[in-house]
Amino acid sequence: MRCALISVLLLAAASQAQAADPEAGKRKAEVCGACHGLNGISVSAEIPNLAGQKAKYLTLQLEAFKGGSRKNALMNAIAAQLDDADIANLAAFFSGLPGAGGGTATSEMPAKVATTRVRFPDSYKTTFTAYTKINFPKKKQVRTYYANEIALAAARAGKPMPHGAVFFVEVYKTKLDAEKKPVMGDDGFLVADKLAAYTAMEMQPGWGRDIPEILRNGDWNYAVFTPDRALKPGVNQAKCFACHKPLTDTSYVFSLKQLQDKARMKN
Ligand code: HEC
Ligand code: HEC
The missing domain is CATH 3.50.70.20 (Cytochrome P460)
Structure with missing residues (x-):
């Protein structure tokens, strides 16, 4: 009896750890939008689209950037700040968005990241x-x-x-x-x-x-x-x-x- 209860609890805990939450992923994805587009269609040619990509692939890439086995200065810095749940949620969010053809770029850049306040120092x-x-x-x-x-x-x-x-x-x-x-x-x-x-x-x-x-x-x-x-x-x-x-x-x-x-x- 006790044994069964524990295994039910363990099972529940395990499935909770695995269940990805695309809504939480969407909130976290605001920062990704600056480069990958808020809709997962990236803002420029050297940045990959994430929309419609397989969740498993996205997870593996984020883990590789975080661990350093895949090297990219921008993504290594960003992935280092994501925990396992963030990665699962982000993968669930982006994999659920509709993809686009290769030539498409998004103009939707979050204004607060794109806008700089620095002015030219004339003197x-x-x-x-x-x-x-x-x-x-x-x-x-x-x-x-x-x-x-x-x-x-x-x-x-x-x-x-x-x-x-x-x-x-x-x-x-x-x-x-x-x-x-x-x-x-x-x-x-x-x-x-x-x-x-x-x-x-x-x-x-x-x-x-x-x-x-x-x-x-x-x-x-x-x-x-x-x-x-x-x-x-x-x-x-x-x-x-x-x-x-x-x-x-x-x-x-x-x-x-x-x-x-x-x-x-x-x-
Ligand atoms: C400052 C720009 C920038 C931001 C912000 C950014 N990325 Fe990236 N991301 C890149 C670039 C550039 C690459 C391509 C890296 C390479 O060439 O290996 C990339 C690659 C990736 C890849 C690999 C895609 C593939 O096809 O292999 C994933 C997954 C990814 N980013 C997820 C994210 C997530 C999730 C966020 C937000 C938490 C994020 N990125 C924020 C610039 C950015
Ligand atoms: C791929 C990494 C990378 C990116 C992206 C990057 N920087 Fe830097 N930045 C460096 C490095 C490395 C240095 C040290 C000297 C150098 O390489 O010029 C530096 C130096 C600087 C400095 C001199 C002060 C310092 O930190 O040493 C300024 C100013 C600067 N960067 C501005 C920018 C601006 C503006 C952008 C965005 C348009 C930018 N950087 C993007 C890597 C980067």
């Missing part, structure tokens, strides 16, 4: 500190990294980045030689040619409030600007959030160490 040349430069030979780019006074002061004090901090990057195409290879300068840096873009991250009070937790980088917002200093259209801020997200130890900044070194030198 950066005179008020920011250039703290490092990095060669990107494969991309045929060389980039110069700037930080504003607030970021520099926090780096000097060894403190986390506070509200008001701004990081700003000039992305240059490199000069190319006759074989279209980037030209190296005497200083060990690729020789800059035309400016290709600017990238930026800025932290202000409340800027993270509307961003879903799985993507949120504290109060940082991100932006890309064209060489004529306009916001570049069609930039998916969710990608910036996802890739910088794991860097909680360095206030979501990759090159914090370089800024700290520079700040101490300037001291």
Whole structure:
């Protein structure tokens, strides 16, 4: 009798753990919508559709991203924050949506993730500190990294980045030689040619409030600007959030160490 009761309870517990809840999946999927589309039809060609995909396949992929056996900087960061129930619910939700032909893209991007509050820092040349430069030979780019006074002061004090901090990057195409290879300068840096873009991250009070937790980088917002200093259209801020997200130890900044070194030198 007792034995039977226990096995009934165990069975109930087991089936409860397995029963996926597509409605809970739908609520969780708001954050996925920034890239895969709220309807599971993705926003761009390099992001797969999830709508109508088999639940088992989706589950296996999410587990592989979470465990790290499938590698993608964006999805590894996101899947790390999902538990088994989230994965089952999300797989149930997306597998239940109607699929689409290969050419279709969705324009339904959640506005709160897509919209950036960062504006071009007009006086950066005179008020920011250039703290490092990095060669990107494969991309045929060389980039110069700037930080504003607030970021520099926090780096000097060894403190986390506070509200008001701004990081700003000039992305240059490199000069190319006759074989279209980037030209190296005497200083060990690729020789800059035309400016290709600017990238930026800025932290202000409340800027993270509307961003879903799985993507949120504290109060940082991100932006890309064209060489004529306009916001570049069609930039998916969710990608910036996802890739910088794991860097909680360095206030979501990759090159914090370089800024700290520079700040101490300037001291
Ligand atoms: C910042 C953009 C972004 C967000 C947000 C995002 N993904 Fe992805 N996802 C990608 C990209 C890019 C790939 C392709 C990865 C690759 O090439 O391996 C991908 C791949 C996947 C795959 C594998 C699909 C396949 O066909 O193999 C699954 C499953 C998936 N994502 C689920 C999710 C879920 C669930 C969420 C929300 C919790 C989510 N993703 C949020 C960008 C994103
Ligand atoms: C695939 C991962 C990845 C994505 C996506 C990404 N970043 Fe970064 N970001 C990096 C890495 C790595 C660095 C360090 C230096 C470098 O590679 O430029 C960096 C550096 C930066 C910096 C200089 C401050 C710092 O953290 O070191 C800024 C500003 C920045 N990124 C803005 C952006 C913006 C804006 C976007 C979205 C359009 C974006 N990033 C998307 C990986 C990423």
